[in-house]
Amino acid sequence: MERTNEQWVSDLRSSGSAQDQALGDLRDKIRKGLPYSLSKWLTPSDPNFDVLADEIVQETLLRVLDHLLSFEGRSKFTTWAHKIAVRIALTELRRKRWEDVSLDEWVQGDDGVSGFDRIAAMTPNPDLSAEQVDIMERIQQVIHDDLSEKQRTALLAIGVHGMPVEEVARRMNMKRNALYKLLHDARLRLKKSMAADGLNPEEILAAFEQG
Amino acid sequence: MKDNGRMLKKLLEMVVKTYEQEMDCAEVFEVLDIYAEAMVRGEDVSAMLPKVKHHLEMCRDCFEEYEALVRILESPDL
Numbered sequence: 001m002e003r004t005n006e007q008w009v010s011d012l013r014s015s016g017s018a019q020d021q022a023l024g025d026l027r028d029k030i031r032k033g034l035p036y037s038l039s040k041w042l043t044p045s046d047p048n049f050d051v052l053a054d055e056i057v058q059e060t061l062l063r064v065l066d067h068l069l070s071f072e073g074r075s076k077f078t079t080w081a082h083k084i085a086v087r088i089a090l091t092e093l094r095r096k097r098w099e100d101v102s103l104d105e106w107v108q109g110d111d112g113v114s115g116f117d118r119i120a121a122m123t124p125n126p127d128l129s130a131e132q133v134d135i136m137e138r139i140q141q142v143i144h145d146d147l148s149e150k151q152r153t154a155l156l157a158i159g160v161h162g163m164p165v166e167e168v169a170r171r172m173n174m175k176r177n178a179l180y181k182l183l184h185d186a187r188l189r190l191k192k193s194m195a196a197d198g199l200n201p202e203e204i205l206a207a208f209e210q211g
Numbered sequence: 212m213k214d215n216g217r218m219l220k221k222l223l224e225m226v227v228k229t230y231e232q233e234m235d236c237a238e239v240f241e242v243l244d245i246y247a248e249a250m251v252r253g254e255d256v257s258a259m260l261p262k263v264k265h266h267l268e269m270c271r272d273c274f275e276e277y278e279a280l281v282r283i284l285e286s287p288d289l
Contacts, residue, residue, distance in 0.1 A: 029289070032288065032289055033283040033286070033289055036279075036282040036283045036285075036286045036289070037279035037280065037282055037283050038279070039282060040275075040278075040279075074242075074244075074245050075244035075245045075247075075248050076244075076248065079244040079247065079248055079280070079284065080244045082244075082280055082283050082284075083240070083243055083244045083247075083276075083280055086276050086279045086280050086283075087240065087276060089279075090272075090275055090276055090279065094272075136219060139219065139222070139223075155222070155225075158271075159221060159222065159225050160218050160221050160222060162271065164271065164272050165236065165270060165271075165272045166272050176236055176272070177235050177236045177237040180235050180236045180270060181235055184229070184233050184235070187225055187226055187229040188229055188231065190222075190226050190229075191226045191229050194226065201223045201226045201227045202227055204223055205220065205223045205224065205227065208216070208219070208220060208223075209220075
């Protein structure tokens with residue numbers, strides 16, 4: 001029999017066999033969801049799958065119990081629990097996938113050209129007009145003048161190189177949410193500075209795509 | 212050179228899609244289960260929660276989590 005949201009919360013908050021039964025049922029549901037949620041990262045035939053899945057389920061149950069009172073009942077209880085499992089799982093998988101990548105790689109390339117300097121540190125290209133080269137240099141100037149070092153690093157690592165926010169945050173000793181806000185501030189600052197400098201990003205994009 | 216051009220393009224695309232008011236990852240996480248369930252029911256989630264949709268376009272971490280949750284909700288044996 002499927003539990004209602006209220007029954008899930010009530011059983012998990014109780015003690016004894018009702019709680020044990022609910023924990024067991026929730027454990028099964030979370031475990032069954034993992035092959036689907038992790039399918040783009042890891043298949044169940046991977047030798048690491050079972051160990052990771054057990055860790056995720058255990059951590060999810062603990063977190064669900066810790067946050068039970070914050071469940072508002074606006075979704076199915078199991079969806080809410082799966083959401084927590086997904087966050088735990090992907091945080092771990094991202095950590096493993098990116099563990100060998102250093103932020104320095106993006107910020108300071110092998111060739112010694114740092115971060116966004118790359119945009120303007122280009123050799124003259126016959127495909128670009130003098131006007132386009134000028135625009136690239138002006139954008140780079142805005143990035144240099146108006147963004148902080150942290151903002152430039154975040155923008156480069158996340159926005160340009162596709163590194164996960166979570167992983168960049170870990171390397172910068174920040175919370176993921178704080179880093180997203182920092183990134184938003186950087187994008188907004190850039191947008192405003194470009195506008196003040198008479199640079200319209202839509203038009204520039206269109207011109208570069210045509211060119 | 213191509214690398215430089217791609218870098219600039221990504222940067223400009225981000226700037227174009229930037230708004231003064233955006234939801235952050237924590238706010239989106241709060242409603243991700245509601246949003247995913249509505250999407251799976253076939254409701255027009257982008258109209259209901261446009262700021263969530265925008266955040267998912269801007270934040271790959273949150274988008275991956277949303278996709279993973281939808282895969283669970285759409286799975287036949289759950």
